[in-house]
Amino acid sequence: VPSALDPQFYNGDLNILAGYVNAEYQFGKLTGVFGLRVETLEQFVEWNTSVDPAGGDNTLDKFAFLPSLTLKYELNEKQNLRFGFSKTYTLPQFKERAFFVYEDAIEAKFGNPDLYESDEYNFDLKWELFPKADELISITGFGKLIQNPINEISVLSSTNDVSYANTG
Numbered sequence: 001v002p003s004a005l006d007p008q009f010y011n012g013d014l015n016i017l018a019g020y021v022n023a024e025y026q027f028g029k030l031t032g033v034f035g036l037r038v039e040t041l042e043q044f045v046e047w048n049t050s051v052d053p054a055g056g057d058n059t060l061d062k063f064a065f066l067p068s069l070t071l072k073y074e075l076n077e078k079q080n081l082r083f084g085f086s087k088t089y090t091l092p093q094f095k096e097r098a099f100f101v102y103e104d105a106i107e108a109k110f111g112n113p114d115l116y117e118s119d120e121y122n123f124d125l126k127w128e129l130f131p132k133a134d135e136l137i138s139i140t141g142f143g144k145l146i147q148n149p150i151n152e153i154s155v156l157s158s159t160n161d162v163s164y165a166n167t168g
Helices: none
Strands: 009-027 030-048 056-076 079-090 101-103 108-110 118-129 137-147 150-154 162-166
Touching: none
Parallel strands: 108 162
Antiparallel strands: 009 030, 030 056, 056 079, 079 118, 101 108, 118 137, 150 162
């Protein structure tokens, strides 16, 4: 029978296996670098806490295709236009997934075992000007699309607890 005096813990383990391939091609004034990273990962968290004295565990499995593309177009001898795209992801931290209460100075936080990774799509567009051989002027615009972002949320309770959720 679990007791409030039993030690509390959470433990986490992360295994990632990955491979990457990259190729560069030139088509006249256009140069392209194409990449693909393939990953398989397993994030395991187990706990025995005051919130769940019987203990529990949780495994997050992911198989990811993470493409990337960089294109450079030479407008003339002194100007380039570049475009970049990549897909990445963000994993939740172990403490965000373990059903464990931990206290900051002003709030209590607890993990959410149902939390999962968020996928991110990154884009950028850059114009480059080379006024002299050793000078560069560039203007860049970039953006990121995040699907299923991981956020802190306030939980309705008498103590204003904080937890985590995929809110996208």
